[in-house]
Amino acid sequence: MAKPTYTQGNSLSKDAWLRLSRNRAAMTSLGFLLLMVFACFILPLFPIIDNPNSTDLNNIAAPCSWEHPFGTDQLGRDLLARVLYGGRISLLVGLVATVVALIIGLVYGLISGYIGGRTDALMMRTVDVLFALPFIVLVIVFSLSIEEPSRNLTAAIVELTGWRRESVAPILGLVPLFIAIGALGWLTLARIVRTQTLEIKAQEYIMAAQSLGLGHLNILFRHIAPNLLGTVVVYTTLAVPGIMLTESTLSFIGLGVKAPNSSWGTLIKEGADRMEVSPELLIFPAAFFCLTLLALNFLGDGLRDAIDPRAAKD
Amino acid sequence: MIKLIFKRLAQGALVVFVLETITFFLVRMLPGNPFLGERKLPQHVMEQLNSLYGLDQSALSQYFNYWKNILTAGDFGPSLVREGLQVSDIISAAFPVSLWLGILGMSIAVVLGIPAGMLSAWWKNRWPDTLLMFAAMLSICMPAFVIGPMLGKTLGMHVPGLSVAGWDNPLCALLPALTLGLINAAYLARLTRGGMLEVLSQDFMRTARAKGAGATRQLFVHALRSGLLPAVSYLGPAFAALITGSFVVETCFQVPGMGLHFVNATTDRDYFLIQGLVLCYGVLIVAANLVVDLALVALNPRLRTQGAA
Numbered sequence: 001m002a003k004p005t006y007t008q009g010n011s012l013s014k015d016a017w018l019r020l021s022r023n024r025a026a027m028t029s030l031g032f033l034l035l036m037v038f039a040c041f042i043l044p045l046f047p048i049i050d051n052p053n054s055t056d057l058n059n060i061a062a063p064c065s066w067e068h069p070f071g072t073d074q075l076g077r078d079l080l081a082r083v084l085y086g087g088r089i090s091l092l093v094g095l096v097a098t099v100v101a102l103i104i105g106l107v108y109g110l111i112s113g114y115i116g117g118r119t120d121a122l123m124m125r126t127v128d129v130l131f132a133l134p135f136i137v138l139v140i141v142f143s144l145s146i147e148e149p150s151r152n153l154t155a156a157i158v159e160l161t162g163w164r165r166e167s168v169a170p171i172l173g174l175v176p177l178f179i180a181i182g183a184l185g186w187l188t189l190a191r192i193v194r195t196q197t198l199e200i201k202a203q204e205y206i207m208a209a210q211s212l213g214l215g216h217l218n219i220l221f222r223h224i225a226p227n228l229l230g231t232v233v234v235y236t237t238l239a240v241p242g243i244m245l246t247e248s249t250l251s252f253i254g255l256g257v258k259a260p261n262s263s264w265g266t267l268i269k270e271g272a273d274r275m276e277v278s279p280e281l282l283i284f285p286a287a288f289f290c291l292t293l294l295a296l297n298f299l300g301d302g303l304r305d306a307i308d309p310r311a312a313k314d
Numbered sequence: 315m316i317k318l319i320f321k322r323l324a325q326g327a328l329v330v331f332v333l334e335t336i337t338f339f340l341v342r343m344l345p346g347n348p349f350l351g352e353r354k355l356p357q358h359v360m361e362q363l364n365s366l367y368g369l370d371q372s373a374l375s376q377y378f379n380y381w382k383n384i385l386t387a388g389d390f391g392p393s394l395v396r397e398g399l400q401v402s403d404i405i406s407a408a409f410p411v412s413l414w415l416g417i418l419g420m421s422i423a424v425v426l427g428i429p430a431g432m433l434s435a436w437w438k439n440r441w442p443d444t445l446l447m448f449a450a451m452l453s454i455c456m457p458a459f460v461i462g463p464m465l466g467k468t469l470g471m472h473v474p475g476l477s478v479a480g481w482d483n484p485l486c487a488l489l490p491a492l493t494l495g496l497i498n499a500a501y502l503a504r505l506t507r508g509g510m511l512e513v514l515s516q517d518f519m520r521t522a523r524a525k526g527a528g529a530t531r532q533l534f535v536h537a538l539r540s541g542l543l544p545a546v547s548y549l550g551p552a553f554a555a556l557i558t559g560s561f562v563v564e565t566c567f568q569v570p571g572m573g574l575h576f577v578n579a580t581t582d583r584d585y586f587l588i589q590g591l592v593l594c595y596g597v598l599i600v601a602a603n604l605v606v607d608l609a610l611v612a613l614n615p616r617l618r619t620q621g622a623a
Contacts (some may be wrong), residue, residue, distance in 0.1 A: 289457075
């Protein structure tokens with residue numbers, strides 16, 4: 001007698017992964033992004049990549065060659081190294097600012113949706129008002145105005161820890177950008193989280209949790225927050241390109257990442273200025289930047305289709 | 315309807331007020347000051363300049379004076395860096411430039427984006443759709459500061475009459491407007507596609523097809539009106555995007571509009587000019603959103619009863 005066959009049911013996350021892995025555009029994008037992270041963060045640790053600030057005076061504005069795969073700029077700096085180090089800053093700002101926005105948006109949306117009633121109405125009207133503000137104008141003014149406090153912070157940290165100023169300053173120089181972009185970029189996420197929270201709050205298992213006498217914090221973080229995870233992952237992925245775009249826009253007009261750091265935005269700016277003489281100075285950073293944004297968008301769309309099939313537009 | 319307009323106007327006034335207040339105090343926190351030129355000014359000259367412009371008072375009393383001057387005399391203050399010029403002079407010279415650029419850019423966006431979205435919805439998941447949507451995604455991922463210089467390089471240098479920088483003849487607006495237009499066209503195309511797809515799948519469209527309506531009649535007579543809703547509601551925020559895009563585009567092409575002035579004013583710490591420009595942006599955005607809301611009500615009769623409630 002043949003044994004009865006059982007089919008193993010798939011968990012939600014495995015289901016989502018299966019759907020995602022069938023999406024060719026999303027998987028290609030995922031591969032590309034992993035490669036990009038490897039190239040920007042790990043490859044420069046090995047000596048095969050030049051120092052982005054060392055000048056090769058025999059090869060000024062050189063075309064592509066074995067020694068300098070992408071050529072060099074007008075000061076003889078290796079363009080490949082500059083693009084990779086620039087990508088490091090761009091990706092870093094994109095990720096950290098997104099995390100800042102994520103934390104604010106998540107907490108705000110959860111509280112607003114969970115408390116409900118008048119508090120909710122007030123909190124959401126506040127978001128409406130903030131939404132109508134011209135975002136980039138505020139980011140510009142805000143990031144400039146917290147520059148001095150963050151310089152003082154750098155000085156304090158250097159004094160406290162005894163680290164070398166040169167090694168701390170570049171990262172801390174980015175702090176105004178992290179905060180400014182993150183502190184103003186959480187609005188969409190707060191709205192989405194609130195809507196989801198309202199929906200989850202109405203489910204029976206929350207009522208069960210309440211009738212068991214669980215505290216509010218317990219319900220919020222053990223029972224509601226984990227169920228938001230899918231939505232949050234999707235909209236975070238979709239938020240990163242927007243935030244990277246903001247950073248590079250600011251850098252392009254000279255108000256974002258400042259020397260000694262350079263990001264893809266500043267490299268594109270430098271390239272655009274010297275486009276007539278050597279177009280590759282614009283083309284390489286622009287291509288890296290655009291392809292990364294493209295990949296993030298495709299991956300975000302793919303994740304949305306995979307995790308939340310209802311939201312997928314056919 | 316009237317009630318809706320008043321409600322929106324009140325909300326808009328609040329938005330402008332909050333925006334201006336935040337800006338005012340943030341601007342005062344900026345490191346440096348407007349009088350740091352190439353040469354360091356002696357202490358007493360500095361003090362005199364500060365008291366001339368009222369910058370020696372407390373931030374709070376400066377704030378009240380600022381609103382008092384605007385509301386009683388319509389006075390936005392002088393430019394601190396460009397001597398002898400009033401903020402209102404600078405804005406009234408720069409506004410028509412930005413407006414013309416914006417109108418031109420938006421027209422290009424609408425003319426390209428909406429038909430592209432309609433075509434793509436009609437041929438859903440066939441090659442024109444894939445192609446158009448890929449092009450749209452590409453152009454969303456190519457920010458103004460990449461498209462701008464590239465257009466300048468490919469078109470501006472070779473096509474006679476087009477200029478890559480400056481603002482001395484009407485043709486100068488073409489490349490910056492094209493840059494603005496392409497990006498917004500991409501968003502419009504995606505939204506139009508989404509809106510149209512939703513309409514095309516509805517029962518009344520099947521009825522129209524069953525009764526023998528041709529493609530043109532289906533698209534333009536039956537589907538367009540409600541299919542355009544998402545695109546129309548985007549146009550309000552798009553106006554804001556056009557302004558932010560114009561920071562980059564105006565810097566790129568050296569167009570003397572509000573965006574270029576704003577970027578310069580923030581680096582120069584020209585307090586009154588920053589505040590004046592932000593106020594102007596706020597009013598523009600609120601007005602654009604109001605117009606879009608009214609257009610949505612006109613397009614979608616269901617909103618009329620909700621708006622009155």
